[in-house]
Amino acid sequence: MKLIVTFFIFFILILVKIFGQSLQFEAGGRSAGLGNTNSNLKDEWSIFNNVGGISGVENGVVIFGYNRYFGIEGFDKVAAGLIHPFQFGNIGVSFFRFGDQLYSEQVVSAAFGNKIGFVNLGFRANYYQMRIEDFGTAGTLFFDLGGIVELIPKLSFGAYISNFTISRLNNSEKSSLPVIM
Numbered sequence: 001m002k003l004i005v006t007f008f009i010f011f012i013l014i015l016v017k018i019f020g021q022s023l024q025f026e027a028g029g030r031s032a033g034l035g036n037t038n039s040n041l042k043d044e045w046s047i048f049n050n051v052g053g054i055s056g057v058e059n060g061v062v063i064f065g066y067n068r069y070f071g072i073e074g075f076d077k078v079a080a081g082l083i084h085p086f087q088f089g090n091i092g093v094s095f096f097r098f099g100d101q102l103y104s105e106q107v108v109s110a111a112f113g114n115k116i117g118f119v120n121l122g123f124r125a126n127y128y129q130m131r132i133e134d135f136g137t138a139g140t141l142f143f144d145l146g147g148i149v150e151l152i153p154k155l156s157f158g159a160y161i162s163n164f165t166i167s168r169l170n171n172s173e174k175s176s177l178p179v180i181m
Contacts, residue, residue, distance in 0.1 A: 040158035051122030052146035089114030
């Protein structure tokens with residue numbers, strides 16, 4: 001019984017530190033169809049998900065996506081990107097927007113991905129901006145790293161970390177953007 005009570009108290013203490021987070025800008029139909037389990041996908045939408053996957057893009061591509069959640073105005077997601085392969089790796093730029101005039105989040109990103117043997121690696125620099133009517137606008141720069149290891153053609157493992165620099169919207173400790181792994 002003591003073990004159950006200890007576990008319950010520990011679980012409640014963990015929940016005290018959990019907050020609703022922003023910075024969720026996954027995109028792409030394939031990713032959404034898999035419940036946003038996108039860490040090992042190598043396609044053009046990887047520029048929004050695991051940036052290591054952009055090294056799997058073989059031809060230049062332009063992408064655009066739009067989604068309105070629950071049919072409610074203001075719950076709109078717009079995503080656009082461009083990826084071009086070069087001899088030294090793939091370079092991409094992307095734009096993501098969520099919201100309307102009252103509340104909105106925008107992310108502009110530049111990404112680089114390269115395949116080295118059976119390992120796909122990627123790096124992304126992002127500028128995040130949040131706007132709330134009557135409160136103003138704040139923005140910050142943050143960085144992402146990602147990688148995918150393809151052991152055999154049908155078996156791969158991927159991992160990425162977003163905002164490993166623990167960037168903040170201002171100097172307040174409570175305004176940190178989440179670190180997503």
